[in-house]
Amino acid sequence: MKKMVIGGIILIVALMAGTYFVAGDAFQSDDYINSLTMLGALAIIAITVSTVLKYVNQIKNDTATGELADESWDGIGEYTNPVPSGWALIFMGTIIWMMWYFFVGYPTNQFSQIGQYNEEVLENNAKFAKAWENPSDETLVAMGESVFLVQCAPCHGVDAEGIDGKAQDLTHRLSKEQVLYTIKNGSNNLGYPMGAMPAGMASGEGAEKIATWIAGGMQGEQPAEFAACASCHGPDGKGMNGMAPNLAEYDDTLVTKVLENGKKGSIGTMPSFKGRLNETQEKALRHFLNSIQVKG
Amino acid sequence: MQSNAQLEYDYSVVKLFTFTTILFGIIGMLVGVILAFQLAFPELSNLAGEYGTFSRLRPIHTNGVAFGFTLSGIFATWYYVGQRVLKMSLKESKFLMTVAKLHFWLYFITILLAVVTLTLGITTSKEYAELEWPLDLLIVVWWVLWGVSMFGMIGMRRERTIYVSVWYYMSSFLAVAMLFLFNNMEVPTMFWANGAPSSAMHSISMYAGTNDALVQWWYGHNAVAFVFTTPIIAMIYYFLPKESGQNVFSYKLSVLAFWGLMFVYLWAGGHHLLYSTVPDWMQTMGSTMSVVLILPSWGSAINMLLTMKGEWGQLQTSPLIKFMIMASTFYMLSTIEGPIQAIKSVNAIAHFTDWIPGHVHDGTLGWVGFMVMAALFHMAPRIFKRELYSKKLMETQFWLQTVGIVLYFTSMWIAGITQGMMWRAYDEYGSLLYSFIDTVTVLHPYYTLRGIGGLFYLIGFLMFAYNIFRTATSGRVLDKEPANASPMAS
Amino acid sequence: MFHWLEQRPFFFAVMLFATIAFAGIIEIIPDFAKASQPTVGTKPHTVLELAGRQVYIKDSCNACHSQLIRPFKSETDRYGMYSLSGEYAYDRPFLWGSKRTGPDLHRVGNYRTTEWHENHMLAPAEVVPGSIMPKYPHMFTNTADIATAYANANTQKSVFGVPYDKDGMTKLGSWEEAKAQALEDAKKVAADMKNQSVKDAVANGQVPEIVALIAYLNSLK
Numbered sequence A: 001m002k003k004m005v006i007g008g009i010i011l012i013v014a015l016m017a018g019t020y021f022v023a024g025d026a027f028q029s030d031d032y033i034n035s036l037t038m039l040g041a042l043a044i045i046a047i048t049v050s051t052v053l054k055y056v057n058q059i060k061n062d063t064a065t066g067e068l069a070d071e072s073w074d075g076i077g078e079y080t081n082p083v084p085s086g087w088a089l090i091f092m093g094t095i096i097w098m099m100w101y102f103f104v105g106y107p108t109n110q111f112s113q114i115g116q117y118n119e120e121v122l123e124n125n126a127k128f129a130k131a132w133e134n135p136s137d138e139t140l141v142a143m144g145e146s147v148f149l150v151q152c153a154p155c156h157g158v159d160a161e162g163i164d165g166k167a168q169d170l171t172h173r174l175s176k177e178q179v180l181y182t183i184k185n186g187s188n189n190l191g192y193p194m195g196a197m198p199a200g201m202a203s204g205e206g207a208e209k210i211a212t213w214i215a216g217g218m219q220g221e222q223p224a225e226f227a228a229c230a231s232c233h234g235p236d237g238k239g240m241n242g243m244a245p246n247l248a249e250y251d252d253t254l255v256t257k258v259l260e261n262g263k264k265g266s267i268g269t270m271p272s273f274k275g276r277l278n279e280t281q282e283k284a285l286r287h288f289l290n291s292i293q294v295k296g
Numbered sequence B: 001m002q003s004n005a006q007l008e009y010d011y012s013v014v015k016l017f018t019f020t021t022i023l024f025g026i027i028g029m030l031v032g033v034i035l036a037f038q039l040a041f042p043e044l045s046n047l048a049g050e051y052g053t054f055s056r057l058r059p060i061h062t063n064g065v066a067f068g069f070t071l072s073g074i075f076a077t078w079y080y081v082g083q084r085v086l087k088m089s090l091k092e093s094k095f096l097m098t099v100a101k102l103h104f105w106l107y108f109i110t111i112l113l114a115v116v117t118l119t120l121g122i123t124t125s126k127e128y129a130e131l132e133w134p135l136d137l138l139i140v141v142w143w144v145l146w147g148v149s150m151f152g153m154i155g156m157r158r159e160r161t162i163y164v165s166v167w168y169y170m171s172s173f174l175a176v177a178m179l180f181l182f183n184n185m186e187v188p189t190m191f192w193a194n195g196a197p198s199s200a201m202h203s204i205s206m207y208a209g210t211n212d213a214l215v216q217w218w219y220g221h222n223a224v225a226f227v228f229t230t231p232i233i234a235m236i237y238y239f240l241p242k243e244s245g246q247n248v249f250s251y252k253l254s255v256l257a258f259w260g261l262m263f264v265y266l267w268a269g270g271h272h273l274l275y276s277t278v279p280d281w282m283q284t285m286g287s288t289m290s291v292v293l294i295l296p297s298w299g300s301a302i303n304m305l306l307t308m309k310g311e312w313g314q315l316q317t318s319p320l321i322k323f324m325i326m327a328s329t330f331y332m333l334s335t336i337e338g339p340i341q342a343i344k345s346v347n348a349i350a351h352f353t354d355w356i357p358g359h360v361h362d363g364t365l366g367w368v369g370f371m372v373m374a375a376l377f378h379m380a381p382r383i384f385k386r387e388l389y390s391k392k393l394m395e396t397q398f399w400l401q402t403v404g405i406v407l408y409f410t411s412m413w414i415a416g417i418t419q420g421m422m423w424r425a426y427d428e429y430g431s432l433l434y435s436f437i438d439t440v441t442v443l444h445p446y447y448t449l450r451g452i453g454g455l456f457y458l459i460g461f462l463m464f465a466y467n468i469f470r471t472a473t474s475g476r477v478l479d480k481e482p483a484n485a486s487p488m489a490s
Numbered sequence C: 001m002f003h004w005l006e007q008r009p010f011f012f013a014v015m016l017f018a019t020i021a022f023a024g025i026i027e028i029i030p031d032f033a034k035a036s037q038p039t040v041g042t043k044p045h046t047v048l049e050l051a052g053r054q055v056y057i058k059d060s061c062n063a064c065h066s067q068l069i070r071p072f073k074s075e076t077d078r079y080g081m082y083s084l085s086g087e088y089a090y091d092r093p094f095l096w097g098s099k100r101t102g103p104d105l106h107r108v109g110n111y112r113t114t115e116w117h118e119n120h121m122l123a124p125a126e127v128v129p130g131s132i133m134p135k136y137p138h139m140f141t142n143t144a145d146i147a148t149a150y151a152n153a154n155t156q157k158s159v160f161g162v163p164y165d166k167d168g169m170t171k172l173g174s175w176e177e178a179k180a181q182a183l184e185d186a187k188k189v190a191a192d193m194k195n196q197s198v199k200d201a202v203a204n205g206q207v208p209e210i211v212a213l214i215a216y217l218n219s220l221k
Ligand code: HEM
Pocket: B127, B220, B224, B228, B229, B268, B271, B272, B290, B291, B293, B294, B297, B331, B334, B335, B336, B337, B338, B339, B341, B342, B347, B350, B351, B352, B356, B359, B360, B362, B363, B364, B367, B368, C098
């Protein structure tokens, strides 16, 4: 018996400790759901172990008594013993509790899970707005990284390098193929004030030269053919303050536009994130992307 | 009391179902172990092309163990217990004998076809009702045959009052018939193909969306009740008193627990749909009724534990009694765990996580598996008229499997709660702390542990199969049927 | 009274059945009365999408993926707006799932794209390191069952009055028309894909399973 009690206690402690050990982080938050769950898990094991031990104790130390009923089936008899009173009382108790819950505690015409959700969101947003009224740049970078890892990493990879060309490498601006592709096909999905970029602004060797130069980080001498581009993207290729995309780096306008409209290009399609992120989060993403760019 | 003139019972159908219990048990559990390791080592999902992926195999596991292993066990014990507590023999009725045989063969064919169709990806996707319409029709036929045999045997009984076990078998028959029919209402699409060369096997559900979900979980929850619970209670009410030679502790408790269970169970299905799009009142009902359900469930377990009052010696010496006491314990564990998982706030975390398979398997491995094996162990010396082959092997099996179950459910508790909490966690910046994949990779050690636990259980089951096989073929022949404790060679 | 019943199995069975059936009547009937009405904008699935849905069912993606976003902030932040009953009005069977070994997919069309699925279904762990999702290369060679998908849609239309061919709703038409339309839709998906044999198959009038599946996944919004 003693051995069993000790065994039971060890099982309970081990389970709780194990869970706490791996999920402790989450547990420290103020989410009451977490605490209730842990409490529930504890209750399951504690109630079962103690109840079973109670009956095992009777198996060990009690003796069977009672009056036998008349029948027997294949040699099995039945006592007419009364129902254990603890069992009957708790049964009644749960029924009363159920009635209370249903009609008094949380009457169903007064509870709505969507109402509960709205409250949760409002509370959360208020807390968030207050905490990050004036976030510092570092905070924004950290926040941006945290958003990036959940929302963007499945495509761009945790290192933002685009998983072997499956999506944009966000540490470098444009690749040669991308520039060539855009020159050949034009571009019209980001929603810049300049509108669409027409196809065929350059070709052949000229296009090659432009593409190599842009992909090389716009180092060295600007090829003369770039003049065709400069009218929209500016002589420095930086997009004339948001009139057309900045070809040199991921600036705020570009990230905002991509998140808003998505993008379809030579690599594939980037979905729009319109409505999925709040303003602070978008700003944070911009800061983060800026911080990881390999410039120059 | 009636005179105890020996009746000759006919065990031929019992033997057939015993065989399929073991066969489908091995297949179903082997697939379970494979599934468990596939989640720990995903490369294992791609060893057999499209037929070997986790997703194709999973329904084979659930159907294999629930409708192959467990149902076979239920039918085997029904034909055994039924004859004995009703005091009639199948030998007395050619008709019922034919019905029983037909029941077996149609059932056997259905399960084989189930394995084939599920492997081919022919499924309706509704959990525990995956089989397509032609198989559903077959099922209806043998379910009716089972009913005919049941009421036929009851009609021929010599025992005026029907015993607790029979109440529970009857409830399974009636409830599953009703649930199955409603949930499998489906329309074969080939009749409206309008000239398109459409597949003949395909059907769509009669209900759409939220309604379909509602019917599905009204069925799904009660399939648990009337396949994994009531027939197993039927078994323990017969085999525990019979094996131990004790009288059932309290008739009153039997009655209250039975009718309480019958009434309450059906209300609780809503706990599978908490925070879904079914109406709030229905969810609340599912949640609160689940808590009420603890007591009628525990009633039977307590009745059985108290039946063993003063029999500590038996518990120590007989592995068969150990199996049954452990089964009651796991029954109690899973029937308080379920209600607690049904509390809305707890379900917010538990639902969709591994804690649910954890709950499932302390019920199925600890309660269903142990009780079915105990029943087969008890029946073997009587149907084969031989001594059980090895007590030592039974002891080893018992401990190996118990450790297996503990590994299974503890690892899944931790995995589930961890994952559930991680999904909800926010960082200091108000954004989600973990990407989904973080919550997957963290589970690797627990998936591995679960696989090992499952492997222990499977090895134990193979020991069981071997033990029964040797009992049937080379156990010492008995000249007289043992009254109570089953004879076993050390 | 109980003992009386126990001696009369017929009445016992009747009482038992009444006890069991009672809850079902109370639980199920009321909600059927106001059967889930479609939300504004919800349209029946196209034939190609249905074929993809059949692939999803055939390979039991629902064993690991839910399609039910619960009203918690942590879920709406991750997956988008919580699910509404009316969005499922044309789902036969429903595909909510009961286990999230992988993420919820009810709105995956909003934040994943054709190319992404193409790479991911072929080798999930190469896109998401550490993924435990199986590879599904056979979907690139197996042909989707457009005929059964058509029968499926037509059954919904004929038997359940699903508004195919109604104004502003999905067009179905005859088998020939539907087949042509499905191929047309398949071409759009294939245009965004890289796999050459898939593109060739579609050009030849065949629809590989992966194309139908992606059409379905993209429609989940
Ligand atoms: C008082 C009795 C019980 C209650 C109230 C209960 C409650 C629950 C709950 C709340 C869930 C989880 C639903 C979800 O969030 O997905 C569940 C799942 C499940 N339970 Fe129980 N449970 C009980 C007893 C049992 C027993 C004894 C067994 C088997 C031996 C069992 C087998 C299952 C199975 C197979 C599932 C999984 C269903 C699925 O596929 O999602 N339950 N149960």
